Amino acid sequence: MSIENIRKFIEEKAEQFGAKVDNEFNKPYVERNNTGQEALKDNGAYFGFIHPEEEASGPFHDFSLTIFPNDQDKPWLVCLGIGSSGFKNDYALATYPGLRRLFSNLTNEKGFCKSDFSDIETSLPKAITGATDLQHIKNTIKTYTKVLPTCQIVDDPESEKGKQIIGAFVAGYAKLREWATNKDHRKAISEALEPFLKKEANDxxxxxxxxxxxxxxxxxxxxxxxxxxxxxxxxxxxxxxxxxxxxxxxxxxxxxxxxxxxxxxxxxxxxxxxxxxxxxxxxxxxxxxxxxxxxxxxxxxxxxxxxxxxxxxxxxxxxxxxxxxxxxxxxxxxxxxxxxxxxxxxxxxxxxxxxxxxxxxxxxxxxxxxxMTPKIINGLSKRLENVYVNVVTEEEFFFKEDFAVIEGIFNWYASSTELDLQPGEGYFIAKNELEMLNRIRYEIFPLIKEYLQEGLLRNAKEEFNNYFSTRINLSLFE
Structure with missing residues (x-):
């Protein structure tokens, strides 16, 4: 398996997701690459991205996208890691429930996801450190066992399935680093994550x-x-x-x-x-x-x-x-x-x-x-007063864009208990744009404001405020 092919694949994906490596004043990442013959022979090879404020070599801080490869046609390990120097800029990010929710969806029975991404004291379970698939990099895993909050074994990185897993991890890293600056970037990230986030439609x-x-x-x-x-x-x-x-x-x-x-x-x-x-x-x-x-x-x-x-x-x-x-x-x-x-x-x-x-x-x-959890109401797509919605009945529409924004904020910032507070799909059904704006102004806005006043969803306050300021020209803090 070619390490260079996968490195190139990851760099191309990062660019699709909004990481412009030639941006001199706002670099999206610093690349680490330790895949020389000595490292490969010693089974200590790795490559990936670290925080853009870190140095190109030596110990580093914060979240990284790290891949442990080999040239023996054996499984690789793709990880969201944390630098051995611990947290510097990313501690608050590590506490966001949505980060863990995102990466837990990217791991299967051959992967692992910590319950607390801010925890750099607990080691990986024996299912990973002792996995027969990873004996060839066992010593490397033990070295970083406390700073790998989530990881996934990839049997064949150059296969379609292998690239899908690696691409999803890059998309997850792009999301936490906020690389996307336009709708094409956001669309590319969504498409990379969709196979892992897709929920079965239950009756x-x-x-x-x-x-x-x-x-x-x-x-x-x-x-x-x-x-x-x-x-x-x-x-x-x-x-x-x-x-x-x-x-x-x-x-x-x-x-x-x-x-x-x-x-x-x-x-x-x-x-x-x-x-x-x-x-x-x-x-x-x-x-x-x-x-x-x-x-x-x-x-x-x-x-x-x-x-x-x-x-x-x-x-x-x-x-x-x-x-x-x-x-x-x-x-x-x-x-x-x-x-x-x-x-x-x-x-x-x-x-x-x-x-x-x-x-x-x-x-x-x-x-x-x-x-019963909030869910998208599927139906025919239709443009109504410049807002994309789904048709619920001949006279009512589901405003899926507004629903998606609120759902996204809750998914990223809300604790498991706070998820029970998310307004359901019924709030986003209206006959026209004016009725939906009134629904936001007189129902959703006061509800979110009450939550914040009670000390709930504090980390999401600016996200909510930005949504309401843009959508109905109201601030939560006036």
């Missing part, structure tokens, strides 16, 4: 239907705008079930959901009458109509004090419960010792609402949890 409705059939009681959880309630209703409609619907809030009580008494305001004298809550109504209908599926939809299940609302019926939510000798009273003259087979529950939970009641482990064990 959420079918998955939820299958899960519901297996577990009976499920919670659809996710950020606002991801279509949780709509999906719950769609599943019920496709099953052909009888739907009962309720929405929890802070004041929802046992008497609202199960059974209680209320004043009869139709009478002149003070009288009380029994009241069946939504759960009791749905359950009674299911018992009396055993051949018909019944689905109770509980919207925003974590807005209420669940222990108080569920009371003794909590015991019944075991999806494989057999008939027991314990009867739970739902209302006077109505007791059950198990929930009927034709009775199902779909609840929804907004993961972005941090003021809500905590769902305890006992409830989590009784329900299956299905996560």
């Amino acid at each position: 959420e409705i079918e998955e939820v239907k299958s899960l519901l059939k297996e577990r009976k009681y499920i919670v659809l959880q996710g950020p606002p705008g991801t279509g949780k309630t709509r999906s719950a209703k769609s599943v019920a409609d496709e099953i052909g079930a009888k739907i009962f619907f309720t929405q929890f809030h802070a004041e929802t009580s046992f008497s609202d959901f199960i059974f209680g008494i209320r004043p009869d305001t139709a009478n002149e004298e003070l009288r009380y009458k029994e009241y069946l809550g939504s759960f009791a109504e749905a359950l009674k209908y299911a018992v009396e109509n055993s051949k018909e599926d019944v689905i109770l939809i509980i919207d925003e299940i974590n807005r209420a004090n669940l222990s108080n609302v569920l009371g003794p019926i909590f015991y019944l939510f075991e999806h494989k419960m057999e008939v027991s000798n314990v009867e739970i009273e739902i209302s006077p003259n109505f007791k059950v010792n198990k929930l009927p087979n034709n009775f199902f529950v779909i609840a929804t939970m907004n993961t972005a609402d941090r003021s809500l009641a905590v769902v305890d482990f006992a409830l989590r064990r009784r329900f299956a949890w299905y996560s």
Whole structure:
């Protein structure tokens, strides 16, 4: 295998991604090349790019793109490395969750990705240091074992697959170094990364239907705008079930959901009458109509004090419960010792609402949890008032450019917990450009501003501010 061919390939890719090596005053990188015969003979050969402020030789700082080659037709190792001198300019970058997310997508079972890219104290796992594929460079790997946050074994660097992996690592390095200065550069980077970042399009409705059939009681959880309630209703409609619907809030009580008494305001004298809550109504209908599926939809299940609302019926939510000798009273003259087979529950939970009641482990064990994340709505492409969008219906459009910007900021800067705050695709559906601008101004802008005021997504504040300033001429800091 020709090291020079791969070096040339990498340099060409870097230029496609925006790295102009002849830029005298703003060099994109410094190249390191230690692939002479002595280095190859000693299995200590390497080449790649380091931070443009570093020297051409000697110890260096910060992230590098490093490749350990050989001339024995044996596998190579392509890595995102850190100079043996540690961090100088890149420590903040190393803490961005999006950097790890990006490179974790570029590694497979023959690679490795650290959980913390700022960690230069932990060694590589034995799966890499002791890999039979890499025995020929074992000593080299041990030398750099603490400063290789992610690496991938490449069996044949000159094959199409090998070049695809190496090209993706170069694209990842181009992204972290921000080489791209125009749309052609950004397009080239996206195309190099796309085979590794492409997500399988799941049929959420079918998955939820299958899960519901297996577990009976499920919670659809996710950020606002991801279509949780709509999906719950769609599943019920496709099953052909009888739907009962309720929405929890802070004041929802046992008497609202199960059974209680209320004043009869139709009478002149003070009288009380029994009241069946939504759960009791749905359950009674299911018992009396055993051949018909019944689905109770509980919207925003974590807005209420669940222990108080569920009371003794909590015991019944075991999806494989057999008939027991314990009867739970739902209302006077109505007791059950198990929930009927034709009775199902779909609840929804907004993961972005941090003021809500905590769902305890006992409830989590009784329900299956299905996560819904923001996603692109695929459809026909159409230009609408100079904005590229996807057609949702004949009258509504999905503004994919705005969605992509917000999603990109969250993916790069948000922690795993903060990803639950990303506005879903529902925020980006509008009838025209004016409606979308109003959606950004009066819904998305205040939401992001609230997040920042609560100390969330701090590293992304300038990115968000730039988006809003450009799109709606509003600053987050005025």
